Amino acid sequence: MSTNNLTTHNLLSAESLAQIDREVAKYPADQARSAVMGALRIAQVEKRYLTNDMIEFIANYLGIAPMMAYEVATFYNMYDMKPVGKHKLTVCTNLPCALSGGYTTANYLKQKLGIDFNETTADGKFTLKEGECMGACGYAPVMLVNNHSMCNHMTPEAIDKKLAELE
């Protein structure tokens, strides 16, 4: 898609690049910058977290200044700029969830995984994060797995089951 070839080799798979091209096509031809959020998301799904090299690669791919991509990656809190475990678990503890067991869920996970918020288990399998309202409070307590999969009614039993499923 992009004719701008400042980066000599591709840091992303052909599928990811095709997905990014589909994002670019949604916006006016001179507004490829609009696709930066989608492009960073697609890159993060493939690589699990974003390195500075990756951010620069994406900026070049879209034909925008690296700083523009960097400021987006740091502003939105679902982008990970540091290595995270294989499964990033984000638990909502905002008030509506808290009234229906959000903290019980968070504490159970902390105890079961032996880590605190913003930590990763020694085997690199799980990272635990505290989240803000995910717009799913009716299903409280809720937990998000790897940014894209919402798990509802996460009671301790439901957590046991979910963790066993996550390889």
Add this chain to the structure above:
Amino acid sequence: MTVYVKGVVFENVNFEDPNCWRLEEYVKRGGYAALKKIINDKITQDDIIADMKTSGLRGRGGAGFPTGLKWSFMPRSFPGQKYLVCNTDEGEPGTFKDLDIMVYNPHALIEGMIIGGYAMGITVGYNYIHGEVFEAYQRFEEALEEARAAGFLGDNILGSDFCFQLHGHHGYGAYICGEETALLESLEGKKGQPRFKPPFPASYGLYGKPTTINNTETFASVPYIIREGGQKFLELGKPNNGGTKLFSVSGHVNRPGNYEIPLGTPFSELLEMCGGMRDGKKLKAVIPGGSSAPVLPADVMMQCTMDYDSIAKAGSMLGSGAVIVMDETVCMVSALERLSYFYHEESCGQCTPCREGTGWLYRVVHRIANGEGRPEDLDLLSRVGDNIAGRTICALGDAAVFPVRGMLKHFRHEFEDLINKAQKAKGL
């Protein structure tokens, strides 16, 4: 988690059917009939906007601005590109209605946006979707494909010369992008920092072009209004509060969920629909319109009807329709502490009063909650609040202050008790 009762957005949706969201099912429910009517009967833009005004529909995103009036602001004859934007960045704590619209009835939103495009002479639209609900974004993309394949969306819709392109844009975690100008910045691929208003989006919006922004539920109400007429919609609710509305009920009720009911329904009836209070506990307080709305004590709330005017008269706001129900066991200081943390965390940091002030609010409430409150703290909270409210670029500043004021007004004694205990513990 929708417990449908009676309303225009979820009319006849069978939530048990995993295919209820599909175009085929939507059409069976009368979907896209409004669009067909407009195209076949060559209904004019003026007629549509007049019907929207008659309906009394008010924006469902929080501010409650009359939708017909907003649509009439769009400079229809403006020669360049204009944009239509849907705000599905649902992140106001307690709100989860737009998620269910996306999951169970996305075509109502799509049809509503196409009609909006037609009425305002707009050919391109975007739907900005909250980061945490990726599955809803995927569903929306699938629904768009269905609509394009059926000829409802794209070039020469239903054989007419009307064209409308619509795309999904997925956010990635920032409450502030729910504010309409922050959303536009984000859609342009920038940090979600609100713009100064004026100019308003109707004259300077996406890519600097005239833009109309509405909430998901607002758009999803449009097909009914066009199909059945604005007057019929208005009569479902009450004057100045037309139609039905989705209420997201969370907290200490037996059946949390979305309830679509006529505006003007007594709160006590809504509470009954939710199966009453969980574990038979007593109702203590309700935040009636999302976390930014001031809390109301049980006795006040039980006298309210669920509409813009009644809740405003009681000193709060209907906002997004998120009803957070709290029972007698809730410590109001801890509840406020969590909310104040949220606003501090989500401030975009552009304005000093909001960036610094939300930090002050959180730290002071936090120390009161943790038994380190000082006698001067309640005055301090009021003063910090006064220095934020009305002095910022966007309404997040106000949104951070309203819950503090509400709690201090109705539950001041709980704060005073904790402060007194802290003083005694120190031997003072």
